[in-house]
Amino acid sequence: MDVKVKEGIIEILKDVTGLDDVGTNADEDLFADGILDSMATVEVLVALQDKFDIQVPVSEFDRSQWSTVNKIADRVGELEE
């Protein structure tokens, strides 16, 4: 998988949450651990749209599909195609 995409995602997550250690474990569940809430999610989605030039309709946002850095990277990959 594209390392740059993952780095970009971690960058955004750090920006939004203000936590420096986000993404150390790319399989950490961001919702279960309270790192992301609805508001932060929307910020991440908007930032992803700008950074990767993709469109993520809110309907396509299913928490279980976007819950880890790895999963977000997969979704971004799908939407970029």
Add this chain to the structure above:
Amino acid sequence: MHNITPYSSPTYFIYLILLLLPIMIGLYNGKRFRVYETIATVIILITAFFGGNMSQGISLICYILLEMVLVLSYLRYRTKENSKNSFWIFFWAVILAIIPLVFVKLDPLINNATISLFAFMGISYLTFKSVEMIMEIRDGAIKEVKPWEFIRFLLFFPTITSGPIDRFRRFQKDVLKVPSREDYLKLLKSGTNRLMLGFLYKFIIGYVFGTLLLPKVQILAMSYRGQAPLDLSWWVLAYMYVYSMYLFFDFAGYSLFAVGISNFLGVKTPMNFNRPFQSHNIKDFWNRWHMTLSFWFRDFIYMRLMFFMMKKKLIKSRITMANIGYLALFLIMGFWHGETWFYIVYGLFHAGAMITNDAWLRFKKKHRKAIPHNKLTEGFAIFLTFNIVCFSFLIFSGFLNTLWFN
């Protein structure tokens, strides 16, 4: 004859299971008897809506036809080549979809007249489903709906009167396939467990709190009026806890029935409750209490409003934006419950609780090292959340209205 509320008595289940038996035998053998499913649905809807005078049933039919025309027309507009995806067409589609519900909710405010076109049990839950479809059609997530599929989704009888609120695409995945025998056996097992737990919740624990205790505590609380500031005697506190227990066990029991019966039909209707009284804070609580409703509000009101405000850069501060979102969400939820002061105050109270909770979480994040975290603080957090929630249910119950103004 009168209308039979689904799941209202243990006998209902005997007839229901007998009626569903052919469907279950079919699924066990890898077949879905679609015609029989339709017949069973019609029988259950007749007992629920056409038992007394026919007005509920006729309202239901008119309502379904109206929503179907609306959703399918909007779908046609959106799937047309070069569809403009105009905001205003979307806006009016949503308004038209909720107008019948708005009229039903406004009706009690008007004396001796009715503006409700269609009033029937469960109109809220069907409206949530229709609006969900319109929103996902706008996003292009739902691309195809046949009239028959729309009707089957809205009229799925296990959840028709009070949810849980399923989503169209999730529901379709289940009804379009037949589960493998192994999966179906698992569903039968989980469905049976849920029914049993539901019996315990609704017919035993809920009965004790709601039918045996609640009226007594209410009489006592009323008889101590004038003996405490604002009439708030200790019995009001007892009422608060008894009512909260009743509310949970009655509704969670009902929801277990709805999910259990769905499982028998090979449908994995989402759960509504996940140990809400063990929540660590109020945000956690809304992820565990009446989940399909709170997730609906989260996905279709809160997140969309945030998205809109952020894209249009209406407000700079993300904290202010989140707080406006909470106020909007919980006020709408309050108005949805009914047009009385106590439902509105209930909404405002929860918005306030969410805003306070967010502020506390920010403070905690900043001073992470200075704030202790152990079993004791966790226990205190659960205790505090439980009491705040129970207090909100006291407001919600309307008992304060009886206590002060009747």
